[in-house]
Amino acid sequence: MNSNTTPQFESAMPLYPASFLDHLLGLLTPSLSIASILTSIVLLAALFMSYMTCLYVRLSRKKSVQPFEEIPSIPQKVHSWLLGHFAYFHTLEPSSHHSTFTAHSSPSGITGIWGDFDRRAFTVLRADHARAVLRQNSSREPMKLITRHGVKTLGDESLILIPGGMRWRKQRSVVAKMFTVDVVRGGKKAVADCSQVLVRWLLQAASPGAVDRKCCRGHTGKGVQLEAENLFKLYSLEVFGKVSMSFDFKCFHDSAQENPSHQNCTDNNMCHCLKMSTMANSFAFLQDDVARRSQPQNVFNPKLQFYSLPTKYNREYAHHSGVVSDVMGDIIGMELDKIVSAKNMTQVYGIEGDEKKEYQGEPNLITHLLRSTLENQFRVGGISQSVSSSSKCPFSGSSVAASSCPFAAISSSTALPHGGNDNCVPTSMTPAQKQECIDNVSSILRTLLMAGFETSAVSLSYAMYFLSYNPRFQELCAQEAERVLGARTDDVSYNADFDPEDLVLNRAVFIETIRLHLPVIFTTRVLEKDMSFDTGNGDERVTLPKGTKALISPSAVHRDERNFERAQEFIPERWVKWDGQKWVNRDYKQERKMMSESNSDSPGSISAANPQNFFAFSDGSRNCVGKRLAILESSVMIAMLLRDMKVDMAEKDFKLVTKRKFATVGPVSLPVMFRRRK
Numbered sequence: 282m283n284s285n286t287t288p289q290f291e292s293a294m295p296l297y298p299a300s301f302l303d304h305l306l307g308l309l310t311p312s313l314s315i316a317s318i319l320t321s322i323v324l325l326a327a328l329f330m331s332y333m334t335c336l337y338v339r340l341s342r343k344k345s346v347q348p349f350e351e352i353p354s355i356p357q358k359v360h361s362w363l364l365g366h367f368a369y370f371h372t373l374e375p376s377s378h379h380s381t382f383t384a385h386s387s388p389s390g391i392t393g394i395w396g397d398f399d400r401r402a403f404t405v406l407r408a409d410h411a412r413a414v415l416r417q418n419s420s421r422e423p424m425k426l427i428t429r430h431g432v433k434t435l436g437d438e439s440l441i442l443i444p445g446g447m448r449w450r451k452q453r454s455v456v457a458k459m460f461t462v463d464v465v466r467g468g469k470k471a472v473a474d475c476s477q478v479l480v481r482w483l484l485q486a487a488s489p490g491a492v493d494r495k496c497c498r499g500h501t502g503k504g505v506q507l508e509a510e511n512l513f514k515l516y517s518l519e520v521f522g523k524v525s526m527s528f529d530f531k532c533f534h535d536s537a538q539e540n541p542s543h544q545n546c547t548d549n550n551m552c553h554c555l556k557m558s559t560m561a562n563s564f565a566f567l568q569d570d571v572a573r574r575s576q577p578q579n580v581f582n583p584k585l586q587f588y589s590l591p592t593k594y595n596r597e598y599a600h601h602s603g604v605v606s607d608v609m610g611d612i613i614g615m616e617l618d619k620i621v622s623a624k625n626m627t628q629v630y631g632i633e634g635d636e637k638k639e640y641q642g643e644p645n646l647i648t649h650l651l652r653s654t655l656e657n658q659f660r661v662g663g664i665s666q667s668v669s670s671s672s673k674c675p676f677s678g679s680s681v682a683a684s685s686c687p688f689a690a691i692s693s694s695t696a697l698p699h700g701g702n703d704n705c706v707p708t709s710m711t712p713a714q715k716q717e718c719i720d721n722v723s724s725i726l727r728t729l730l731m732a733g734f735e736t737s738a739v740s741l742s743y744a745m746y747f748l749s750y751n752p753r754f755q756e757l758c759a760q761e762a763e764r765v766l767g768a769r770t771d772d773v774s775y776n777a778d779f780d781p782e783d784l785v786l787n788r789a790v791f792i793e794t795i796r797l798h799l800p801v802i803f804t805t806r807v808l809e810k811d812m813s814f815d816t817g818n819g820d821e822r823v824t825l826p827k828g829t830k831a832l833i834s835p836s837a838v839h840r841d842e843r844n845f846e847r848a849q850e851f852i853p854e855r856w857v858k859w860d861g862q863k864w865v866n867r868d869y870k871q872e873r874k875m876m877s878e879s880n881s882d883s884p885g886s887i888s889a890a891n892p893q894n895f896f897a898f899s900d901g902s903r904n905c906v907g908k909r910l911a912i913l914e915s916s917v918m919i920a921m922l923l924r925d926m927k928v929d930m931a932e933k934d935f936k937l938v939t940k941r942k943f944a945t946v947g948p949v950s951l952p953v954m955f956r957r958r959k
């Protein structure tokens with residue numbers, strides 16, 4: 282694909298002069314100098330010694346820890362011996378996961394494998410086994426390298442990195458409050474507005490008038506060609522910024538004033554370019570950084586393993602980390618000041634009497650987070666103040682007594698204006714208390730961005746991939762979008778009262794996409810007590826002891842015929858059906874009942890999918906906390922896009938090749954072409 286037409290993330294970072302150490306480390310790359318040959322020999326010797334040590338550790342452990350006798354094991358490759366299961370997995374595509382597991386599993390789909398050096402691990406293919414594991418255990422063990430580098434960027438209280446236990450439970454309860462049905466539904470307008478801006482940008486870029494504007498990459502007049510993942514990364518950042526932080530990442534904005542190469546454009550409205558603001562750019566750097574540093578092949582690269590080395594790369598890292606901390610600190614600090622100085626809580630929390638107002642982007646998720654964090658910060662601290670009443674506190678929802686109210690607790694005044702629902706306000710915080718609160722909230726927001734940014738972008742990219750090969754669904758989705766969002770207009774307006782639940786087919790396309798191609802390649806659980814499974818050999822069962830690791834690859838489970846009919850095919854109708862007027866969700870249980878009563882086959886060409894067998898957002902108490910937002914933003918995006926545009930793969934004979942990123946596996950490249958609908 283022509284790189285000129287591919288929008289890149291523009292870099293806002295300064296170029297640093299290379300240090301002496303950069304030159305020294307640069308010697309590690311092959312060149313003909315004697316110093317580099319000597320360094321390479323030393324490095325190779327060190328590598329060899331480490332390999333032998335690992336081998337020794339592994340072999341000595343193998344004597345004491347036997348693999349499961351009852352279930353077959355996947356033959357190990359050298360790199361997975363060295364680096365654990367992750368090295369084994371990261372090269373595999375979902376379909377080859379499934380075929381590898383099937384080839385080596387017991388008849389019930391259980392496969393034994395050796396985990397990270399010392400831990401035995403198993404995988405399952407049957408949905409009931411996966412469900413049982415996910416619902417009974419909440420302890421997750423991320424790969425050690427990811428934890429090491431993730432902690433650096435996200436903090437050691439980050440929800441995605443904490444293995445389990447009380448620390449996790451506490452964090453999770455704070456974060457879960459941000460993703461309740463009401464809060465996410467309240468973000469509908471912000472999500473639709475972001476999609477609208479993106480589609481407007483695409484329409485302009487794809488219009489014939491844009492042909493001659495060479496400054497704007499991606500304009501061809503016939504359509505706009507770009508890397509799907511880049512586009513949707515901007516979208517998911519924009520959504521997260523607007524929905525959760527009331528912050529504009531400025532991903533789709535008129536950059537004519539800022540970029541000198543745009544000054545020749547006569548019509549600024551035509552000159553919208555994909556560009557990330559400094560903050561977004563820095564965040565994208567940090568996300569890639571965790572992925573880069575935790576790649577198995579970089580384990581022995583000192584430049585990427587030691588943050589304190591004064592290299593150019595580490596200085597870049599420090600710069601971007603500083604940008605993110607500063608901007609987030611400012612945004613959160615401003616919200617906190619608003620809360621502390623608000624005289625009437627209706628302004629901040631959107632409560633009128635006992636009735637919740639429709640959330641309009643303000644107050645935002647930061648407000649929710651600050652509320653929960655302050656509660657934790659101060660209630661646990663046990664700072665008590667005498668307060669004048671014990672009426673309900675709007676910050677704590679309803680029934681928390683005034684004496685436990687965090688804002689009563691943090692006030693330096695003993696006579697708080699605490700006379701009723703709307704007057705429960707803090708009057709001051711010490712700078713240290715404020716900083717602690719800002720750091721906590723910042724860590725949570727970074728974690729959510731990390732967890733939601735790439736996953737959503739990669740999933741939407743895969744949706745474009747499937748839709749490109751299924752033009753019929755593009756048409757059907759566009760028709761549904763027109764019915765729900767309103768007819769197509771030049772300014773991409775939409776019916777403000779639309780209900781996202783009505784985007785039934787658009788949602789089904791997204792769900793079917795991630796059934797087959799999930800960016801999260803697998804999740805883990807450590808068994809919290811012994812668990813027994815049938816092996817599929819008659820009555821034979823296997824009991825896997827507490828502490829055993831389970832690796833659950835949702836895509837492999839989804840591609841198994843035991844869980845979904847015609848499991849390897851993209852068939853959104855397994856989730857929905859046409860009732861003569863509109864698309865409606867299929868009811869798996871009811872259809873099963875009717876089939877067994879009438880002793881007949883499924884009424885449709887494919888039987889209804891069992892939603893309980895769907896694990897894209899995992900299951901149990903440790904499932905994806907942001908799943909409602911992910912589904913909302915993706916189905917609205919697909920609908921808005923298809924209402925106005927058609928999508929195609931930009932390359933003929935495109936072949937999907939994937940690679941591992943931070944916690945996801947996504948396409949190396951997915952170039953798509955958007956064209957205006959006639």
Ligand code: HEM
Binds near residue numbers: 736801896897900
């Ligand atoms: C299509 C998009 C997404 C997919 C496919 C996805 C999938 C997943 C999966 C499979 C897990 C692992 C759960 C487990 O171990 O059982 C997870 C965890 C998580 N996800 Fe998502 N996710 C998506 C979007 C999001 C978004 C938008 C957010 C937030 C803004 C988010 C926040 C999280 C968090 C915080 C966790 C960790 C939960 C915990 O450890 O308790 N995700 N996600």
